[in-house]
Amino acid sequence: MVSFKFFLALGLLGISFTSAHPTPGGSPGTYKCGEIDVFMTGLPPAHPLVKAQGFDPVFVNKSLTADAAEVVKAGYNLRVVLMGPEQPLSVLNDQLKGINWDATGVGYGVRGSSVQNLTVRLEDILQTYRDKAWRAPIVFNHSPTSSLWAIQRHFPLSSNCTNSPGKDLVSEI
Template sequence: MASLKSILSTFLMANGTSSPAKHLPLARGCGEVNVLYTGLPGTHNLVAAQGWDVEQVDRKIRKGHQDMINAGYNVRTVLFGPEQNIDDLAREMDGINWGITGVGFGVRGSTLEELIVEFEDILMTFRQKALDSPTVFNYNPDSFLWSIQRRAPLSSDCAGSPGKNLGYVEICQDECQNGEAKL
């Protein structure tokens, strides 16, 4: 009669021999991955309400957008608050095959009810518009590139072959400290 230890050992060895490659993302070349990242505009009042320095967050979000492009990704960043209609995000996603989607920490890490609802709406929109694309999350305004490189690595260093800027869109009027809509 087989002991529990030998059955467990056989099970663990069998599982250990399966190919881990099926779980790893396929590396693609420079300019081959379209990234859609969304979240709150850095100057939105709800950024300040969560204790963040809005000028610093705004600067870091813009830098993160450019860092992703410089690393070889084609990037569209769409920033808006819960007062906007989620259809604005859906329209910004039309016409492009998104290789990866991301939601910023200002929405995802919030304890504010309106941002939790926005986070859910964003995820549902991603399911409708980019079902097969992995969705990633940054952990602060400096970690956009880190978040996409884990799930959509590129096959080479793209320092001499940056990606494309597919747009940087802020949908924000009275809710932002600068009071301007940036489209």
């Protein structure tokens, strides 16, 4: 027979485990400026597969740059790792190390592609997130300028972070 002490200990363990990491979907005011670490990946704007899918690399570059700046300005810490399917997944693994990510994301150039090797790459990225950042929800933008919207849906900040923006967690590739 399982004892009451066992369930009490299990409950206390669960409370300490969940309180160590932000829980997505909190109400406004739940999270503070600079508290949420977000990891995003996708194709580099100049990658041949971007143009092959009908996207303008110059527009994509400007959009992604502005989008990342907006996320940081809004108060989130952000690392963006742009890489093509020809790069080994070890690059992604290495960039995920050292931070307990609160959210992860994959750009539409990978997610929405009908190119077979990008579909396989998406599966590989999602599995990597599952293995390396399993607590972090995967957020999806709907355009190259909507990452902030995707992040805010899961992690609303408690205040305007204009005077205390997030950090650009620059990738090292």
